[in-house]
Amino acid sequence: MAYESALSYFTAGMDSLPGDSWQNQYDLALSLHIEGAEAAYMSTDFKRAESLTRVVLKKARTVLDMIRVYEIIIQTCYAQNMFKEAIDAASKILKQLGIYLPKKTGKIPIMLGMLRTGFVLHRKNTDDLYNLPQMTDPLKLAAMRILMSVTISLYKSIRNVFPSIAFKMVILSVKYGNSYLSPFAYTLYGLILGSFGKIGPGYRYDRFALDLFHKFNSEKVDTKIYSIFSGLIKRWRHHLKESLDPLLEACQTGLETGDLLNAASIVRLYCHNLFFIGTDLKTLEKETAKYGEILMKLKQESPLRNVILIRQTASNLTGASEERTILIGESFNEETMLPDLIESNDKDAIIGLYFLKAMLC
Template sequence: MNYKFLHDRVQQAAYSLIPQQERSRVHYQIGQLLIQQISPAAIEEQIFSVVNQLNYGIALIEDQTERSDLAQLNLTACRKARAATAYQAAREYAAIGLNLLGESAWQRQYEMTLNLHEIAAEVASLCGEFDQMDRWIDTVIHHTRTPLERVSVYIVKIQALSSQNKFLEAIAIGLLSLKELGVELPDRPTSEDIQQAVQEINSSIGDRPIEDLFDLPAMVNPQKLATMQVAASMVSACYLIGSSLFALVTALQVNLSIQYGNSRSSAYSYSCYGIFLNSFLQDVTVADRFGRLAYRLASGADAKNIRSETFSVIGLCLYHRKSHLRDTVPIIQAGYQAGLETGNLEFVGYGGQAFCINAYWCGQPLAELEPQIRAYRQQLLDLNQLTTANYCSVFWEATLFLLGNPNNLEISFEEEGYEEKLVSQSFASNDFYRLCIFYLYRATLRFLLGDIAGAAADVDRARQYIAGSVGTTSEAGLYFYDSLIALATPEFEAELETQWQRVEENQRKLQHWAQHAPMNYLHKWQLVEAEKYRVARQRAEAIEMYDRAISGAKENEYIQEEALANELAAKFYLDWGKEKVAQAYMQEAY
């Protein structure tokens, strides 16, 4: 029979009648009664009710066996709270559990002590308490007996360092852990190292279609599973600093998957290998097949824990190479939500900034986009994902600027000393991605304002850090705006040969993107062609290309680039003295 108080006030009044010194004992007795009444199979379902009562009476428990039993219950509560993304509660349960184990815990209760330290380190990281996280991790490293037992805390450390922009340190920890697991990678892989890894993959696949890798058996070798996890945790840091280790670490995971079976990390590995195939081998078709394989694996009902990182990569770097950029947005949002639900905050961050990039470039109305980017940025700040929140700030401020900054908010682009500070921070962490997007987006804004000299200086700097944006639509955006800026520069003809070579090289790359995804990139290539013909005074050809670019941008709903093409066509006609025609194009632009 169940009883309950008629009203909360009645319960509070009854509770106030219990003497203060007796309350701990009463709570503890309630907890004991709950344990007696609940079957062992059902205890986890009501774990919080049980543990919260028992924890009041910790001071009353002197027997170490009983304290250890309560520590185990706190571990169960911690895991359940962590799974529910209640990180502060999980942190408290872990701390109580460790306190209950007392001294000599590693000797008496090795496995439970290790499990509590692992989850304590993880939830400390998720709460942004990195100093406490380091203390738990150092304790694990000091007491563990095998490299496999250190893998979990190494991964927590790698992810925490990445979230703080400490990419070189994150990679160093990853290389150390891999070495302990028997895999030694060079700090700076050569092209021969990478080619050899690719050849091994091709040999392992043989004549099988890539799609057949979906049906590989599950990986069961503990050493290989641990290697996959460590390698996967360091991939994003390698990518963001433009390290050649990205290719080697990704290839390592793909090889292990083919040879030993698919692990939980394989979907992410296949998607990252797609980036490598696209950007380094220029094989868009095979990259797309690996991306679709990754999507299938990460879409399974039991694949929620890997969905966030896999969908972020597919949305940011793969899908737009064959499909419309706007179709990546739902994929990215699904990955973002999966990350929130599983506590994968690192890739919540990457998913958030992926949304900002693709939504910015795919032609969404800016007035609708600005509050969305602002909301993603704020949530990442709230989650202590400062690296990716900083990336979102670039896109948000660019959007504000284009809207005319109606609320007169501070925009970093315009602040004196901001650029110097950003460069210093980025070089300290080798964050070339942040440098690339900062200079690229400021270059586009300066170009649109007619500050061609400032735009040219910025786009030159962005080109230096392009390795940090490989595979994203920003890479194509750089080729596009670099050419438009060069062709608009008054000194173009004075440096005709050098500048022309640069534009031709950009066009060669942009045309490759356009061949596979004309809906995203053909109108960009056509607009640059129109500007080339304008400079060469080939008016008939220029007219045709302007109109093609306008038509393509309109058909595929790139409204900002449609407006830009109309504006550049209007200037072309004005320079020719065709004011009425120019006026018609200018009206279309606005």
């Protein structure tokens, strides 16, 4: 309700603008349209958000004036499973900032990126990185924001390009200084190192990322960092059960600060971890039903798919489904959902679907 009320106020403000406001009251017109677009996104009125962002992109005078708009576009696309559109939007604005996402996918570009990043970090310990000067270049800061925004869309659909985000953000931080976004960069970098078997170095970079986060103490990246650390990294050294409470805390922070995208992602991780620690199936069904309703209200379709997939798996395991290995029931229908997953290129959900089916065999 709060965001819907905010949208109505911003709409009233825009309606009151004179016809020449973009010429003579540019800052006011820009602010009202951007804030209105964000309020529309937060209240899940995606059509209204799209309409307002189109106006800003048409009227904006500088590339920096378009950054927040592109963040909203990326988030709105992700919420609707439009991963390609989110990535295309990010690529378009990043080109204007002198940053290019790789066109080729595969292990070779990833290994080259790791080598390049390792070279930049060569002979720099975490104390050196912690004490780097603060990033002040507005264009580099803008690039960092867009790179962070598009991360989850790449992770969901083009995972071989996803590591390039970490490499680019780390290199920007080393070359141009730290910002409140740098902890997110090092968290991703640690995750990638760990995924290549370098658990020790990966975990050290993630602990460093938390230290750097506390230095800046920005709520803008709080949910993002803890979703990755608690949901994906902490398990390297601790029991998966220890991730549950931190994930719920990070989710609450995301909801309070308006980071709906990452709050929704955390809900998915929380339900995923509940499943893999062997939670009682009836409890698991109840929890996934509760959090599925939250995701439906937020209109976050991609994590919702993962959560209802887990719920249906729990239902199958209790014997509620006639066919144990076929995920068709009250929560999920693989025959109708799989084509949608393929069409939206939601590889994360597709992998999850077949992994869970294999477990049911």
